[in-house]
Amino acid sequence: MSAEVRVGLLGLGTVGTGVVSIISRHQEELRHQVGCPVTIKKVLVRDKAKPRPVDVDETMVTEHIDEILTDEHIDIVIEVMGGVESTKEHLLKALRNGKHVVTANKDLMALHGAELLRVASENGCDLYYEASVAGGIPILRSLVDGLAADRITKMMGIVNGTTNYILTKMTQEGSSYEEVLKQAQLLGFAESDPTADVEGLDAARKMAILATLGFSMNVSLDDVVVRGISSVTKSDLDYCDQLGYTMKLIGLAKRDDGRVEVSVEPTLLPKEHPLASVHNEYNAVYVYGEAVGETMFYGPGAGSLPTATAVVSDLVSVMKNMRLGVSGRIVQGPLHERILKRDNEIDSKYFLRLRVIDKAGTFQAVTNLFACHEVSFEKLLQLPVEGAEVAEVIVITHHTNKENYEKLYKKLSELEVIESIESCYRVEGGR
Numbered sequence: 001m002s003a004e005v006r007v008g009l010l011g012l013g014t015v016g017t018g019v020v021s022i023i024s025r026h027q028e029e030l031r032h033q034v035g036c037p038v039t040i041k042k043v044l045v046r047d048k049a050k051p052r053p054v055d056v057d058e059t060m061v062t063e064h065i066d067e068i069l070t071d072e073h074i075d076i077v078i079e080v081m082g083g084v085e086s087t088k089e090h091l092l093k094a095l096r097n098g099k100h101v102v103t104a105n106k107d108l109m110a111l112h113g114a115e116l117l118r119v120a121s122e123n124g125c126d127l128y129y130e131a132s133v134a135g136g137i138p139i140l141r142s143l144v145d146g147l148a149a150d151r152i153t154k155m156m157g158i159v160n161g162t163t164n165y166i167l168t169k170m171t172q173e174g175s176s177y178e179e180v181l182k183q184a185q186l187l188g189f190a191e192s193d194p195t196a197d198v199e200g201l202d203a204a205r206k207m208a209i210l211a212t213l214g215f216s217m218n219v220s221l222d223d224v225v226v227r228g229i230s231s232v233t234k235s236d237l238d239y240c241d242q243l244g245y246t247m248k249l250i251g252l253a254k255r256d257d258g259r260v261e262v263s264v265e266p267t268l269l270p271k272e273h274p275l276a277s278v279h280n281e282y283n284a285v286y287v288y289g290e291a292v293g294e295t296m297f298y299g300p301g302a303g304s305l306p307t308a309t310a311v312v313s314d315l316v317s318v319m320k321n322m323r324l325g326v327s328g329r330i331v332q333g334p335l336h337e338r339i340l341k342r343d344n345e346i347d348s349k350y351f352l353r354l355r356v357i358d359k360a361g362t363f364q365a366v367t368n369l370f371a372c373h374e375v376s377f378e379k380l381l382q383l384p385v386e387g388a389e390v391a392e393v394i395v396i397t398h399h400t401n402k403e404n405y406e407k408l409y410k411k412l413s414e415l416e417v418i419e420s421i422e423s424c425y426r427v428e429g430g431r
């Protein structure tokens with residue numbers, strides 16, 4: 001190992017500027033841990049002329065990625081620029097050129113993680129990606145190291161900062177969806193195209209990564225059932241509140257008898273549930289292991305310095321491996337075959353908001369359908385709608401399986417006395 005470790009940084013946006021700042025401010029701590037100074041040698045940006053909030057020597061900044069990927073003096077590439085296909089090619093090139101890689105890119109890891117890890121291993125290189133899931137929370141290393149002895153059966157979490165920020169502000173301050181999304185973008189939480197955040201795809205990518213590591217099986221993005229928050233309304237949030245629930249975008253990965261379900265959807269949690277009090281851009285992941293029982297990991301899931309902490313901590317791991325001569329340790333393939341649960345094996349409670357015609361017999365028609373599908377009520381609320389001959393019926397069901405629920409939903413949508421199904425959500429926690 002040379003007298004200093006030289007880093008090439010791809011990207012100088014929200015996360016990249018955090019990385020520069022931590023490496024410069026915490027140089028003493030870093031040097032103490034790895035035994036030599038850490039230097040950023042080159043930084044890739046799209047537009048050199050753009051003003052930057054951190055001090056970076058102009059001569060270090062380039063718009064040409066090959067100046068980093070082929071520089072034989074660069075030991076480690078940090079990728080915080082985003083992108084999938086071209087970024088994958090760049091990182092493969094870096095690995096084949098013997099450079100270790102640290103990335104925050106969940107889009108890339110969820111789609112091409114297995115290939116990148118294989119190429120890293122073939123080239124004796126490390127590839128770390130802690131920042132890709134739940135920003136500053138050290139969740140991947142907790143699964144891989146801290147809980148290595150256990151068999152994980154459930155992971156449930158808030159893994160997208162932007163949507164949690166939006167739902168928090170809509171619930172607590174009555175702000176509008178559009179207004180809060182703009183704030184989340186300004187604060188640097190949202191992706192460059194925030195569709196991935198609000199439609200649940202960003203969280204789905206993270207859940208695929210978590211399930212792959214936690215369950216030791218190849219869980220792909222296509223295996224994740226995804227629904228975002230863009231259709232959640234203020235009235236839904238008000239009803240949740242009245243019924244004692246909080247709405248969160250919940251990522252769920254469950255394993256029962258070797259079969260798994262992985263989903264991301266807006267979900268009602270009882271207000272006393274530990275995840276219900278995770279607000280703003282904060283994330284939290286609940287992990288259940290057969291031996292350890294319940295554990296919970298909490299922290300900032302997005303933002304410059306928190307995310308950069310995960311990136312620079314990975315950098316420290318890479319440097320320690322270099323010093324010990326154990327870089328590119330054999331990557332273990334998955335232990336288990338990935339078998340998805342069938343719908344009749346997926347168990348949950350559900351919230352339904354129905355707009356019904358307010359006349360005699362309606363209620364009975366609705367309750368009959370529930371009974372026919374073996375779905376029973378845990379909570380039921382009927383409210384007249386002012387100035388209209390309709391009423392709103394809000395139901396929280398007892399536990400049922402997804403197959404029954406979906407059959408019921410279809411029949412409800414065809415029932416004459418139901419004007420519309422305004423909304424439906426999964427309900428977790430509680431009895």
Ligand SMILES: NC(=O)C1=CN([C@@H]2O[C@H](COP(=O)(O)OP(=O)(O)OC[C@H]3O[C@@H](n4cnc5c(N)ncnc54)[C@H](OP(=O)(O)O)[C@@H]3O)[C@@H](O)[C@H]2O)C=CC1
Nearest residue numbers: 011012013014015045046047080081082104105302303307
């Ligand atoms: N923001 C966050 O809180 C978190 C982000 N991440 C992930 O980290 C990565 C970076 O996110 P973030 O910092 O927010 O993104 P930004 O959009 O803020 O920054 C991206 C940076 O990469 C540069 N860049 C992008 N594409 C290219 C390209 N083709 N060639 C050269 N330079 C390029 C941009 O250059 P220029 O400045 O000139 O435009 C910019 O400096 C993403 O993968 C994201 O998903 C992960 C966890 C949290």
Ligand SMILES: N[C@@H](CC=O)C(=O)O
Nearest residue numbers: 160161162189191302
């Ligand atoms: N856009 C993401 C950033 C971190 O992964 C989020 O909001 O969580």
Ligand code: NA
Nearest residue numbers: 130133135137
């Ligand atoms: Na993390």
